[in-house]
Each structure stands twice: as structure tokens, then as C-alpha cells.
Amino acid sequence: MYKPVWMTGVLAALVGAVPGSAQGADQDMFKFSGFGTFAAVHSSEKNADFTTNFSQPKGPGFTRSTDLGLDSRLGLQVDLRFTERFSAVVQAIAERRYDDSYDPYLNMAHLKFQALPGLAFRAGRIPYSAYLISDYQKVGYATPWARPPVEVYQFNPITFVDGVDLTWQATAGPVAFSGQVLGGSTMARVPSAAGDAKFKGDSLGSVSVAAAYGSATFRVFYLQMKGSFDSSAVDGPAGPYALLRTLPPAFGGNPALADQYQIKKDRITYISLGYNYDPGDWFVMAEAARTGGDENQLLHTTAGYVTGGYRFGAWTPYLTAGWKTTDSPTSHANPIVNAIVSGQDHAQNSVAVGLRWDFYKNLAAKAQFDRVKNATGSYGALVNIHPGFKTGETYNLATLALDFVF
Amino acid sequence: MRANGLFGILLAGTLGMAAATAQAQVVVIISTKNPISKLTADQVSQIFLGQAKTFYTGAMCEPLDQAEGSGARNEFYQKVTGKNAAQLRAHWSKLTFSGKAQPPQALAGNQAVVKMVADNPKFIGYVDKSAVDGSVKVVLAP
Numbered sequence: 001m002y003k004p005v006w007m008t009g010v011l012a013a014l015v016g017a018v019p020g021s022a023q024g025a026d027q028d029m030f031k032f033s034g035f036g037t038f039a040a041v042h043s044s045e046k047n048a049d050f051t052t053n054f055s056q057p058k059g060p061g062f063t064r065s066t067d068l069g070l071d072s073r074l075g076l077q078v079d080l081r082f083t084e085r086f087s088a089v090v091q092a093i094a095e096r097r098y099d100d101s102y103d104p105y106l107n108m109a110h111l112k113f114q115a116l117p118g119l120a121f122r123a124g125r126i127p128y129s130a131y132l133i134s135d136y137q138k139v140g141y142a143t144p145w146a147r148p149p150v151e152v153y154q155f156n157p158i159t160f161v162d163g164v165d166l167t168w169q170a171t172a173g174p175v176a177f178s179g180q181v182l183g184g185s186t187m188a189r190v191p192s193a194a195g196d197a198k199f200k201g202d203s204l205g206s207v208s209v210a211a212a213y214g215s216a217t218f219r220v221f222y223l224q225m226k227g228s229f230d231s232s233a234v235d236g237p238a239g240p241y242a243l244l245r246t247l248p249p250a251f252g253g254n255p256a257l258a259d260q261y262q263i264k265k266d267r268i269t270y271i272s273l274g275y276n277y278d279p280g281d282w283f284v285m286a287e288a289a290r291t292g293g294d295e296n297q298l299l300h301t302t303a304g305y306v307t308g309g310y311r312f313g314a315w316t317p318y319l320t321a322g323w324k325t326t327d328s329p330t331s332h333a334n335p336i337v338n339a340i341v342s343g344q345d346h347a348q349n350s351v352a353v354g355l356r357w358d359f360y361k362n363l364a365a366k367a368q369f370d371r372v373k374n375a376t377g378s379y380g381a382l383v384n385i386h387p388g389f390k391t392g393e394t395y396n397l398a399t400l401a402l403d404f405v406f
Numbered sequence: 407m408r409a410n411g412l413f414g415i416l417l418a419g420t421l422g423m424a425a426a427t428a429q430a431q432v433v434v435i436i437s438t439k440n441p442i443s444k445l446t447a448d449q450v451s452q453i454f455l456g457q458a459k460t461f462y463t464g465a466m467c468e469p470l471d472q473a474e475g476s477g478a479r480n481e482f483y484q485k486v487t488g489k490n491a492a493q494l495r496a497h498w499s500k501l502t503f504s505g506k507a508q509p510p511q512a513l514a515g516n517q518a519v520v521k522m523v524a525d526n527p528k529f530i531g532y533v534d535k536s537a538v539d540g541s542v543k544v545v546l547a548p
Contacts, residue, residue: 091505127504136504
């Protein structure tokens with residue numbers, strides 16, 4: 001309970017720091033808002049758990065066939081406006097985390113200085129937006145689906161960067177441009193059977209540019225960072241890298257391979273292209289993303305999806321097709337390296353059909369059915385692999401979700 | 407948008423003049439102190455959706471909304487942005503919860519919008535045509 005108490009303290013301090021709201025200013029000095037989702041997800045795969053990102057230790061499937069925790073979350077946000085130019089925002093989210101707790105964490109906490117009407121600087125914890133909807137991917141109400149397409153959105157457990165950024169907006173005739181240049185570092189804890197495990201991204205820099213023309217938006221993004229995977233089990237004396245460094249060559253020892261495969265300050269790059277067309281009655285969205293870099297065992301993946309829907313009043317049926325391929329090696333002649341890289345293939349493709357119903361102000365209900373096919377030799381989006389699991393097979397997901405904002 | 411348009415035509419056809427007079431006409435206004443004389447629907451849409459923070463002249467601008475659920479608001483957004491009330495809430499959820507922007511402040515009624523717009527050239531609002539007086543000018547009649 002340490003974290004929730006601390007979180008409440010931060011929010012209370014922020015609330016207490018503001019003497020009152022709307023003191024004749026143009027806009028409220030203090031604004032409290034929030035978002036959330038209650039969702040039930042059923043999986044037909046009995047020998048492994050489906051997850052929506054790699055920081056979750058379990059999901060529907062082996063652990064239990066229907067899971068209420070996978071896509072459910074609550075987010076609370078405080079916006080503060082000090083002057084015309086200075087503002088701040090703090091956002092805390094409670095959802096299933098790496099340790100199977102629901103302890104809230106800070107997803108945003110930054111100061112913003114609006115230097116010019118279309119130019120702002122921010123410092124602190126800033127949303128990370130590798131993909132089209134990354135910076136609001138936790139807000140179910142703001143997206144058409146029960147969850148963002150896993151092929152693109154699952155691999156990356158990071159949702160924020162601690163650093164500084166510059167955002168700009170400008171129009172050129174009918175085209176509205178926006179961009180972001182961001183620098184900082186990031187960290188995401190991931191499940192670990194023993195001890196701590198986290199992914200760290202240092203010396204992180206990214207740039208994005210989006211252009212909106214009428215109903216169409218096009219976005220490009222590039223990110224580079226020095227990635228490290230720090231795990232007390234994997235990096236420890238009984239871990240594979242210690243074995244590679246200490247065992248005699250006859251038993252697989254090879255210190256050069258340890259240096260090559262251990263992920264410590266290795267360059268990792270993300271590139272994505274996104275397109276959205278939304279004239280009102282219908283929408284299409286498509287994204288392609290590539291993860292690459294110098295490290296040798298995290299996935300080098302190429303992924304994408306195409307989605308579209310039609311709005312019949314409050315009802316919006318939609319269809320999504322996604323794919324993901326891996327080109328990192330998943331086997332190696334050295335038995336220790338082979339043990340590290342085997343089972344790291346996450347190639348899959350899927351088709352989802354769903355229906356969103358905007359049945360009441362600030363509330364949306366969704367039903368979605370996914371048919372997912374793992375590639376041969378791939379675990380796809382599944383974790384907790386148990387005996388009896390076969391790669392290359394198909395499983396189904398059925399989801400009911402209720403999204404709200406306030 | 408198309409569905410509403412069709413509905414409007416059917417309604418007008420059925421009820422004749424009654425429907426025509428019940429149909430309010432919303433217009434976009436700025437202060438007479440603002441030198442701009444005309445804006446396109448694209449420009450107004452960019453401003454009200456948070457994509458543009460200035461007028462095309464480079465002068466700072468700030469949009470003013472009417473209350474959620476009001477006829478003027480629904481008509482304005484449907485005509486200018488093609489978005490209904492639920493789509494608009496989803497749009498602002500994206501910008502709010504990613505820390506990018508806050509929705510425009512909402513005022514109660516045409517008179518409040520006219521009064522605030524008249525005083526300051528940075529403001530832009532939409533009101534029923536009948537509420538326009540000499541203190542503001544119409545830059546778009548969508």
C-alpha cells in the first residue's frame with residue numbers, strides 16, 4: 001500500500017497548492033478528470049496466457065479462461081494552469097502491473113511552458129508516442145477498439161519518458177502540422193520469476209511530425225535509445241551470461257558471445273508510419289512499425305495493421321487486420337545462446353471484428369472478437385507457456401468492455 | 407453528418423415551412439477589432455479541434471464553445487468538423503489525457519459568447535445568426 005498512499009499524497013498536495021479554481025481567469029486553474037475501462041476477456045487457448053504488453057505477468061488462457069484484469073484500468077488526472085503560459089499535468093494510472101499488483105504509477109507529471117501560441121516546452125514525465133495512438137493508448141474511450149492492435153502496440157511496455165520536449169503546431173493553408181522533439185530516459189519493469197527485471201532506455205531521443213489535411217492525418221516517428229535489460233536472475237551468477245563468461249569453451253563458454261548478446265546500452269531504434277482518415281461517418285487507420293538496432297536478441301520486428309469502421313448513429317462496427325514478423329535469430333549453435341534466444345519469436349497475425357456503442361454521454365460499450373494465428377515456432381502475444389502448447393495454431397479472444405471518461 | 411442531412415431534407419419535406427423556421431442557423435463570429443474578414447471551414451475546424459493556435463494571420467486565437475448538448479454547438483461541429491457530440495468527446499479525450507491540450511471553455515448561450523468575443527480580438531465563437539450585433543462580425547456561415 002506504500003505506493004497508493006504516496007500517490008494520494010501527491011494529488012492532495014497538488015490540490016492543496018491551488019487556493020481555488022476559476023478565479024475569473026480565462027480557464028479553470030484546476031481541473032480534475034479521469035478515464036477508465038472495465039473489461040472481461042476470454043481466451044480459447046488453454047496452455048498459455050494472452051497479454052497486451054510484456055509488463056503483464058498473466059492474462060486470460062492458462063491462468064483463467066476469463067480475465068477481468070487484463071484490459072481494466074483507472075486513470076486520474078489533474079491539470080493546473082498557473083498563468084497564461086505556465087501549466088502542469090499529473091496523471092496516475094492503476095492497472096495490472098509487472099508484479100500482478102494494481103499499484104498506481106505516474107504516467108505523466110510535467111511542467112509546460114507555452115513560449116508561443118504554437119510552441120511549447122515541457123519538462124518532467126512526458127507521454128511516449130512511438131505510434132499513432134501511443135500517448136492515449138490507455139484511454140479506451142478515445143480509441144475505436146477494445147484494445148489497440150497488439151501486433152504494433154504489445155511489444156513495447158514503455159508509456160512515458162522522463163525528460164524534456166519541444167512541441168510545435170503550425171498551419172500552412174489547409175494543412176495543420178504538429179511535431180515533437182523529445183530527449184530523456186525511460187524505464188519499464190517487467191515480470192520476473194526471481195528478483196527484479198526492468199527494461200531501461202537511456203540517451204533517448206525521438207522526433208515526430210504529423211500533418212493533418214482535412215480529414216486525413218499522416219504521421220512519421222523515429223526514436224533511438226541505448227537500451228538495457230537489467231535482471232537480477234538473468235544477469236546473476238547462475239544466469240546465462242555468467243555461464244558464457246566462466247564455463248570452459250567445451251561446455252559452451254564464450255565471453256565474446258556474452259558481450260554480444262547481453263543487452264547493455266545497445267542502440268535500439270523505432271520507426272513508425274501512421275495514417276488516419278476520419279471524415280465523420282467512417283474511418284480508416286493504418287500503421288506500419290519497425291523495431292531494430294544493434295542488440296542481438298530483442299526482437300527485430302516489422303508490424304502493421306489496417307482498421308476501419310462505419311458509424312451508424314451511436315453504433316460503430318469495425319474490422320481490424322494486423323500482422324507481425326520477426327527477423328532476429330531464434331536459434332544459435334552455442335547451446336547457452338540458443339537457450340537465451342529460443343522462444344523469442346513473436347510473429348503472428350490476427351483479424352478482429354467489433355462493435356462500439358456510444359450508449360450514453362461519456363460512456364462507450366464495446367464487444368470484440370479476435371482470431372489470432374501464431375506463426376510456426378512463435379509464441380505471439382502469449383506468456384506463461386505450459387506443456388501442451390503448440391505454436392503455429394489459432395486461438396480466439398472474446399472481449400466485453402465498458403469505457404468511461406469524466 | 408450525411409444521415410442528419412438526409413433527415414433534415416425529409417423533415418423539411420414533411421413539415422414544410424415549420425421545419426425551415428425551426429432550423430437555427432449558426433454563424434462563426436470574431437470581434438470587430440479583429441482585421442480578418444473571412445475564414446474557411448478548414449481554418450475554423452483547425453482552431454476548434456486544437457490543431458491551430460493562431461489565426462492564419464499569425465495572431466493568437468482562442469475558441470469559445472457553447473454548452474454541451476446545446477443546439478448551436480451540435481450544429482456547428484456537425485457542419486464544420488463532421489463530428490457529432492460523442493466523436494468530439496473522444497477527440498478531446500485524446501488531447502486531454504495525452505497532456506496536449508484542453509477543450510475550449512464553454513459559455514452558456516449566444517449572448518455570453520457575443521459579449522466575450524466582442525471585447526477581445528483573440529476570441530472566436532459560434533452563435534445563432536439572430537444573436538449577431540454590431541460588436542462582432544460573421545467570418546463564416548457554414
